[in-house]
Amino acid sequence: xxxxxxxxxxxxxxxxxxxxxxxxxxxxxxxxxxxxxxxxxxxxxxxxxxxxxxxxxxxxxxxxxxxxxxxxxxxxxxxxxxxxxxxxxxxxxxxxxxxxxxxxxxxxxxxxxxxxxxxxxxxxxxxxxxxxxxxxxxxxxxxxxxxxxxxxxxxxxxxxxxxxxxxxxxxxxxxxxxxxxxxxxxxxxxxxxxxxxxxxxxxxxxxxxxxxxxxxxxxxxxxxxxxxxxxxxxxxxxxxxxxxxxxxxxxxxxxxxxxxxxxxxxxxxxxxxxxxxxxxxxxxxxxxxxxxxxxxxxxxxxxxxxxxxxxxxxxxxxxxxxxxxxxxxxxxxxxxxxxxxxxxxxxxxxxxxxxxxxxxxxxxxxxxxxxxxxxxxxxxxxxxxxxxxxxxxxxxxxxxxxxxxxxxxxxxxxxxxxxxxxxxxxxxxxxxxxxxxxxxxxxxxxxxxxxxxxxxxxxxxxxxxxxxxxxxxxxxxxxxxxxxxxxxxxxxxxxxxxxxxxxxxxxxxxxxxxxxxxxxxxxxxxxxxxxxxxxxxxxxxxxxxxxxxxxxxxxxxxxxxxx
Amino acid sequence: xxxxxxxxxxxxxxxxxxxxxxxxxxxxxxxxxxxxxxxxxxxxxxxxxxxxxxxxxxxxxxxxxxxxxxxxxxxxxxxxxxxxxxxx
Numbered sequence: 001x002x003x004x005x006x007x008x009x010x011x012x013x014x015x016x017x018x019x020x021x022x023x024x025x026x027x028x029x030x031x032x033x034x035x036x037x038x039x040x041x042x043x044x045x046x047x048x049x050x051x052x053x054x055x056x057x058x059x060x061x062x063x064x065x066x067x068x069x070x071x072x073x074x075x076x077x078x079x080x081x082x083x084x085x086x087x088x089x090x091x092x093x094x095x096x097x098x099x100x101x102x103x104x105x106x107x108x109x110x111x112x113x114x115x116x117x118x119x120x121x122x123x124x125x126x127x128x129x130x131x132x133x134x135x136x137x138x139x140x141x142x143x144x145x146x147x148x149x150x151x152x153x154x155x156x157x158x159x160x161x162x163x164x165x166x167x168x169x170x171x172x173x174x175x176x177x178x179x180x181x182x183x184x185x186x187x188x189x190x191x192x193x194x195x196x197x198x199x200x201x202x203x204x205x206x207x208x209x210x211x212x213x214x215x216x217x218x219x220x221x222x223x224x225x226x227x228x229x230x231x232x233x234x235x236x237x238x239x240x241x242x243x244x245x246x247x248x249x250x251x252x253x254x255x256x257x258x259x260x261x262x263x264x265x266x267x268x269x270x271x272x273x274x275x276x277x278x279x280x281x282x283x284x285x286x287x288x289x290x291x292x293x294x295x296x297x298x299x300x301x302x303x304x305x306x307x308x309x310x311x312x313x314x315x316x317x318x319x320x321x322x323x324x325x326x327x328x329x330x331x332x333x334x335x336x337x338x339x340x341x342x343x344x345x346x347x348x349x350x351x352x353x354x355x356x357x358x359x360x361x362x363x364x365x366x367x368x369x370x371x372x373x374x375x376x377x378x379x380x381x382x383x384x385x386x387x388x389x390x391x392x393x394x395x396x397x398x399x400x401x402x403x404x405x406x407x408x409x410x411x412x413x414x415x416x417x418x419x420x421x422x423x424x425x426x427x428x429x430x431x432x433x434x435x436x437x438x439x440x441x442x443x444x445x446x447x448x449x450x451x452x453x454x455x456x457x458x459x460x461x462x463x464x465x466x467x468x469x470x471x472x473x474x475x476x477x478x479x480x481x482x483x484x485x486x487x488x489x490x491x492x493x494x495x496x497x498x499x500x501x502x503x504x505x506x507x508x509x510x511x512x513x514x515x516x517x518x519x520x521x522x523x524x525x526x527x528x529x530x531x532x533x534x535x536x537x538x539x540x541x542x543x544x545x546x547x548x549x550x551x552x553x554x555x556x557x558x559x560x561x562x563x
Numbered sequence: 564x565x566x567x568x569x570x571x572x573x574x575x576x577x578x579x580x581x582x583x584x585x586x587x588x589x590x591x592x593x594x595x596x597x598x599x600x601x602x603x604x605x606x607x608x609x610x611x612x613x614x615x616x617x618x619x620x621x622x623x624x625x626x627x628x629x630x631x632x633x634x635x636x637x638x639x640x641x642x643x644x645x646x647x648x649x650x651x
Binding site for chain 2: 141252255256257259260262263323331332368373376377380381384385388400403450451452455456457458459460461462463464465466467468470471474475478479480481482483484490491
């Protein structure tokens with residue numbers, strides 16, 4: 001092990017997270033920005049290969065392994081921790097930032113894990129970190145949502161654990177490489193991964209939990225869990241055909257629910273599922289072009305989705321409102337948030353000259369190259385739908401539409417700089433994609449800017465925009481939510497549990513009555529024979545003694561069975 | 564900043580609409596001069612992407628509206644039931 005001089009980027013960020021609670025003021029701000037920066041530098045100093053190797057039981061683990069794919073994801077996670085930290089500098093909760101850095105560090109840990117055991121360990125640390133981010137919002141709804149969130153993720157963790165254990169037992173090898181869904185263990189691993197990706201049928205955990213975090217917490221949450229899931233699927237299950245259909249389902253699920261939604265951050269949460277759907281469909285197609293596209297799209301998506309949620313967070317911090325039906329006309333007093341939010345909206349819609357254009361189109365291109373006409377048509381329809389539900393709907397209802405009369409102050413200081421940084425990256429990557437293409441896992445043989453591509457994309461998007469404004473009356477916001485699968489574990493299941501509880505309680509009571517009846521009966525008889533007036537012990541106050549003996553006997557019995 | 568932003572004036576909104584429609588028309592008319600290299604047959608149809616984008620968006624909105632009839636609830640729906648100790 002020549003690991004003495006090699007620093008693990010994930011551990012740098014986690015060390016930062018542990019240090020933060022002890023710092024105040026400027027020192028804390030410097031640490032917030034320095035930890036992700038050091039992690040990023042350490043990451044790029046690492047050579048490729050399995051850098052740390054540890055023997056554990058009969059298995060060879062590699063807690064630090066680097067190749068192009070893992071470096072790409074670790075890079076964007078560190079970058080996201082930096083911009084998120086900058087945005088959240090003024091967050092009053094003292095728990096949120098350390099929790100977010102623990103969460104980000106664990107995400108980098110998953111990306112740099114060379115074996116499934118390390119993946120699982122960091123996977124669980126991520127669940128803890130993200131739950132803590134939710135808690136730090138310190139509201140009743142966030143607390144309730146965090147419990148549901150933790151329940152889903154711990155459940156997913158158990159499934160993943162079972163899968164990893166099965167894999168270790170059958171193959172004897174812990175290395176995290178490509179798998180086929182050909183055994184129960186591998187199916188369990190795939191399901192564990194997909195739960196974190198927000199795949200059906202459990203997608204509802206995401207829009208249920210993320211929008212309940214603080215104005216800055218949601219920015220962190222949007223980036224890591226779903227994208228580490230994309231990463232592990234890219235490495236573990238490329239070309240698994242079912243993923244095409246899972247991805248396409250997610251794409252349309254996200255659009256339809258976002259169209260019905262009124263809460264601005266829930267719109268963006270549904271749109272995360274929609275965007276991850278594109279990536280998962282790409283992973284399912286599985287050609288080098290498609291995998292490059294999925295990886296590139298994860299990279300650009302983290303940036304523009306964080307930017308969108310930053311602009312929404314700025315609005316929430318300034319107004320305390322989340323519902324589109326209570327917002328509108330904010331461009332008057334929040335020009336920076338409006339412009340940055342609109343740039344994020346254009347990028348998510350894949351407008352030419354934005355980052356979404358140069359990443360998502362690779363997935364569509366891969367579908368065309370593979371002659372998958374149905375997939376291609378559905379992806380094109382979904383692209384139009386993205387513009388509809390996120391590209392126009394979000395900025396329109398929050399910043400424009402009818403004037404709500406609100407004139408909140410614009411985002412200032414660090415919040416503004418974080419938004420400007422990510423807005424700049426959205427445009428920069430769209431104009432100059434080569435640096436991103438250079439760090440993708442496979443060599444890129446793709447030119448995004450052809451006249452035909454730009455023209456067809458503009459047609460598709462602009463006519464979707466026309467459809468939005470033509471149908472505006474049908475899209476009017478109502479103060480409603482839409483039922484999702486979480487209804488099951490929020491309405492009937494708790495009701496069922498309560499009823500079951502009452503039933504059990506009744507049964508327990510009946511049993512108690514039965515037992516105590518027997519006991520008193522027994523005690524009476526004992527009393528009669530050995531009580532003060534009994535035959536065997538006339539002078540003993542054994543009325544209560546008998547009961548104590550019974551208790552001892554029962555305890556003996558209990559220990560006998562337990563032993 | 565006063566309430567009278569240039570975007571608040573109806574005549575400017577009308578101007579934006581005209582500009583938007585002009586751009587829409589241009590993107591379709593440009594097909595006369597740009598060769599599209601269609602991968603699939605449908606892609607070669609004149610104005611395919613424009614019509615497809617418009618129609619699928621209408622369909623998605625109509626579908627979402629229909630589903631909304633079934634799934635929409637007041638946004639206090641969960642708050643009411645979870646207050647009395649639901650599943651917290």
